[in-house]
Amino acid sequence: GQNIDQPTEMTATEGAIVQINCTYQTSGFNGLFWYQQHAGEAPTFLSYNVLDGLEEKGRFSSFLSRSKGYSYLLLKELQMKDSASYLCAVNAPGAGSYQLTFGKGTKLSVIP
Amino acid sequence: GAGVSQTPSNKVTEKGKYVELRCDPISGHTALYWYRQSLGQGPEFLIYFQGTGAADDSGLPNDRFFAVRPEGSVSTLKIQRTERGDSAVYLCASSSGQVGAGNTIYFGEGSWLTVV
Numbered sequence: 051g052q053n054i055d056q057p058t059e060m061t062a063t064e065g066a067i068v069q070i071n072c073t074y075q076t077s078g079f080n081g082l083f084w085y086q087q088h089a090g091e092a093p094t095f096l097s098y099n100v101l102d103g104l105e106e107k108g109r110f111s112s113f114l115s116r117s118k119g120y121s122y123l124l125l126k127e128l129q130m131k132d133s134a135s136y137l138c139a140v141n142a143p144g145a146g147s148y149q150l151t152f153g154k155g156t157k158l159s160v161i162p
Numbered sequence: 163g164a165g166v167s168q169t170p171s172n173k174v175t176e177k178g179k180y181v182e183l184r185c186d187p188i189s190g191h192t193a194l195y196w197y198r199q200s201l202g203q204g205p206e207f208l209i210y211f212q213g214t215g216a217a218d219d220s221g222l223p224n225d226r227f228f229a230v231r232p233e234g235s236v237s238t239l240k241i242q243r244t245e246r247g248d249s250a251v252y253l254c255a256s257s258s259g260q261v262g263a264g265n266t267i268y269f270g271e272g273s274w275l276t277v278v
Binding site for chain 2: 054080083085090091094095098137139148149150151152153154155159161
């Protein structure tokens with residue numbers, strides 16, 4: 051089966067840095083995605099990792115360690131608009147190479 | 163269109179009724195997906211289309227759920243004899259290629275279904 055774990059909620063201060071962790075146990079691995087979802091809106095793509103290491107994209111970075119089944123999303127210079135749920139999703143051949151298996155999401159609250 | 167379009171955005175129906183949810187994917191995207199998201203949960207895979215055919219419908223919870231994509235573009239998710247447990251957001255998504263090759267899935271805003 052596929053199992054993806056991430057913290058349910060996090061709170062951070064405007065201007066700070068926050069790291070959202072994701073661990074996964076899947077049947078094979080084809081890549082890991084991070085999505086942002088504001089309340090009542092569609093998930094929007096943030097990042098994709100398939101090889102070990104850090105991918106940086108502006109204020110957002112994502113890290114992957116395949117041997118540890120671990121990823122994190124790093125958000126820098128937090129803004130109030132970053133308050134949202136962050137979804138970790140894995141593409142694994144065991145579940146069909148066209149499927150994404152999602153975690154439950156981490157609800158991030160940015161406070162002044 | 164510019165993005166994935168779903169209608170209706172909200173639907174309230176009585177238990178036992180039939181419901182249709184429509185999805186118009188991004189133009190040119192051959193892959194289309196339906197996911198279901200309950201409150202406090204991540205999206206859960208329902209069905210995947212490549213072109214007109216359902217390549218994988220293993221996520222459909224039971225035979226009350228059915229989806230079609232007759233011309234390889236617009237898709238309709240059909241739910242018969244709705245139950246209160248069917249209440250959720252039904253998300254449609256599309257991609258230009260196989261997810262395993264790193265292609266991104268783009269989601270629509272979802273259809274919020276409430277069964278009373």
